Each structure stands twice: as C-alpha cells, then as structure tokens.
Amino acid sequence: MQPSFYLKAFDCDDAEGQVLLFSLKKASIIRVPKELFCSLQNGNLPQDKENQLFKLGMAVENQEAEKREMLSFFDRLNRKNTQLHITAVLNLDCNFDCIYCYEGSDKGRLYMAHQTADRLMDFIRDNFTKEKNSLRLDFYGGEPLLSMDLIRYISSAATDFTGSMDADCRLTLVTNGSLLKPRIAKELAHLGVNRARITIDGPAYTHNQSRPFKNGAGSFDTIINNIRQACDLIKIGIGGNFEKHNYRQFPALLDYLLDTDLTPDKIGPVKFDPVMKAPEDDTSIPEYYGGCASLNESWIREAEEFLREEILKRGYATQKVRPVTCMVDVSDSWVVHYDGTLYKCPAFIGKSGFEAGDLESGILDYNATYQTEHWRNERCAECEYLPLCFGGCRYIAYVREGGIGTLDCRKDYLDARLEGLVKQDARYAQKA
Ligand code: SF4
Ligand code: SF4
Secondary structure (H helix, E strand, O other): OOOOOOEEEEEOOOOOOEEEEEEEEOOOOOHHHHHHHHHHHHOOOOOOHHHHHHHHHOEOOOHHHHHHHHHOOHHHHHOOOEEEEEEOOEOOOOOOOOOOOOOHOOOOOOOHHHHHHHHHHHHHHHOOOOOOOOOEEEEEEOOOHHHHHHHHHHHHHHHHHHHHHEEEEEEEEEEEEOOHHHHHHHHHHEEEEEEEEEEEEHHHHHHHOOOOEEOOOOOHHHHHHHHHHHOOOOOOEEEEOOOOOOOHHHHHHHHHHHHHHOOOOOOOOEEEEEEOOOOOOOOOOOOOOOOOOOOOOOOHHHHHHHHHHHHHHHHOOOOOOOOOOHHHOOOOOEEEEEOOOEEOOOOHHOOOOOOOEEEOOOOOOEEEEEEEOOOOOOHHHOOOOOOOOOOOHHHHHHHHHHHOOOOOHHHHHHHHHHHHHHHHHHHHHHHH
16 A cells, blocks of 8 residues: 555644544545654555555545546536535625626626526426435525525425435525515425525724625614524535635634624534635626635735634634535536526626527537636646646636636645645544
8 A cells, every 4th residue: 555645734823743634535534653764765655554544535546547537527527416506696696885896888788588487497307317306406696685586486386396306405595695585584484495695894893994885774683683583494504705804803703703602503614714806808707706715915814814713713604625616617516697698607797708608599619718627737636736637727718717627726835735634634633
C-alpha cells in the first residue's frame, strides 16, 4: 500500500508526536501517531491499520492508478447519479433593493408562465431516467415567494410525479425571508417544501444597509420574526454576503440569533460568502446563493477563517472541507430560467452565450460553452488539490478573465488555508 496522492498530514498543535491526516478525496480526518504515518509512507503498515486507512481513502494500492481514477471522477458520478436536480427561477422580481444587486434592465415583473411550468414538468418527466430515484427541485428568483401560485402548482405536480415513480422529492427554496409569514411557512411545509435558505447580511445595522425593502425600510426585524415563527415548520439555513468593510460585524448577528432563541438546534447550516464582483456591463442576476465560490484575495481568506470560527464556536453547523462538485460538471443538474431557457449554473442565468438549451427545443451541447473538462489537463492531473477544486469556479474565471476557459486555480488559497480549515473541522468534531 502507498499513501494516497490526495492525503495531507498536519502536525497536531496540542499533541506532540501526533499528526492529523486528511483525505482530500473522502473528506475523512484522523489523528494518528507520527510513527504510523511514517509506516504508511514506507509501505510497512500493520494489516489492521492498512485496512483502516484504506477505508478512509488514505492508503491506496497504487498512486498512479488513483490519479487516473480521479480524472474520471465525474464520469463515474454521472453514470451512477440517481438524482435529477433542477433549480427553477420562478421570477426576476423582488421586493428588496439590495445595494450589490445589479440585475439592471433584466430586473422587473418577469414571471414564469404556467405554460412554462408545464414544460418544466415535462422536462422533469423526460429526464427522470430509470436510474433516478430522487428529484431535487430548488425554487429560486428574484424572490420566489412572489410566485406562490407557481410554487403550489409545481410542488403538487412534482410530488404527484415522484409519488407515481416511488421516488424521493426534495423541495427547497432560496428566499430573502421577508414574505415567509407563518401561514406561508405552514403551506410550504404542507406542499413538501421543507428547507429554505435565507440571506442575512450581518446584524440589523449592516443588513438594513445592504438589503433594505424597495421603499428603503430595513428588512432585518421582519426576517427574524418570520424565521422565529417558521423554524419549527421548515428547516432554515442562513447565508449572508459580506464585504471587506463589514465582515467583522457578522458575529453580532450570530449573538443576536442566540439571544433571541434561534439556537443551533433550530437553525440549519450557516455560511457567509463574499459579495461577488460583477463582470463589466453585466445586466443579469448576480446573486448566487450556492456558496460554492470564493475569490482568491487575502482579505477574503482571513474573513472566511474568522467567520467560520465564529459560527462553529457558537455551535452552529457550517460547510465542512469536502470535495466540490460544480453543477456544470454534473450532467443531471439544470437551471431553468423563468422563460424556459436552460443554464448549467445559477450564476450564468440571463447571460447571453451561456444558454444550454430550452424547454421547448431541448438540451444543446454545452461542453464547449461551459468548458466542462477544463480541469483535465497535465497541471490539474498532477495536483493534490484536484478533489477540492476541479479547476475552480467557472463564474469566477468569467468575472476575472471575461471567459471561462481559464482555470480559477485554488492552489495558493489551499496552500494557505487548508491546514487551518481541517484543524477547525477536527477541533469542532471532537467537541460535538
Ligand atoms: S460555475 Fe461556480 S458558481 Fe457555478 S456551479 Fe460551478 S462552482 Fe458554482
Ligand atoms: S486549478 Fe489549480 S488548484 Fe485546481 S486542480 Fe488545477 S492546479 Fe490544482
């Protein structure tokens, strides 16, 4: 046996003679004596330890074979994928006027028509191949709760369909939270929409500056009141968009949540992301809530580590360090725009040239448009960070370079940050 090519070892700060092993491909963490790690490196592990480290993805028969296998990661994932994942953009309307929103000329009273919703359901039926046993449907906007009729219509059709296929149906919502009144939350839960992600940009004074209602009034109190009354009905995760000048104020939001009884047992994962820059002359929707991207600037690294620590130390869950799967590389993952156009990633909706088909005429070959295999190159093939990166975020590359052909390389970021992140995860897993 050999050490996995995707294995990192970090000295333990609190235990001399121990190392923390982290498998980048399985996201497994274990603390072992240094001698054991040396045995792994020298290929003379005792049998029981060899079996254990093999299961954790830390020991492999052959590193070269492992690297080749990693290059076909998405082929295998796509072959075995039992889930169809649809993000449905129900409208481009919103009752907020966020300062970083640059929807520009696209923003307004543009709503998905019922006829388009019917076509969306046809698309789901057609693409729910016999290998599928689960449908995930995320309602997205604009503000999706402005389209409650459509949520009712699509949710019922989706659950009827999955019921007839004896399949799972997971319905979720990304919302600004202002319209999530108790009556609506109850109805959503009844429809099977049992998860929502709400954006709060820090404590009241920063949030109200960033995310006011259209009339300029602050939205913080409304959102918190709604969460308080909805959190027993729907699992609510919290996101937030920070900037360089305000990220240090975000812990005050976490304290406020604790003080007002929105404790970790009542709230789902919390994750804050930097506000993304828009490409020049952009008029499409900027706000992507997936949180799978971050910019490679040093203040962002500091901010992420700082905020992650503040979240974890208060007992809230947050995203662990784990392999990434960009939606672009997952073949059964689609974004359906309000007008029926298909995209591969929510960050690209409305951007001319990034259409991947439409509900009427079907799916186009999007491989060149989205550079689906851009990470299959010599440099990435020899990079230990491949499972955590796969070429990075195409949207960030697009923002930075004006095209998505180039890599959004995470090497410097991971060189600087991975040890701290893994140690954070290990520390808080121990406390749990
Ligand atoms: S391109 Fe970027 S934002 Fe879009 S799904 Fe992939 S990682 Fe996420
Ligand atoms: S883009 Fe950079 S960090 Fe990512 S896999 Fe390729 S070489 Fe590694």
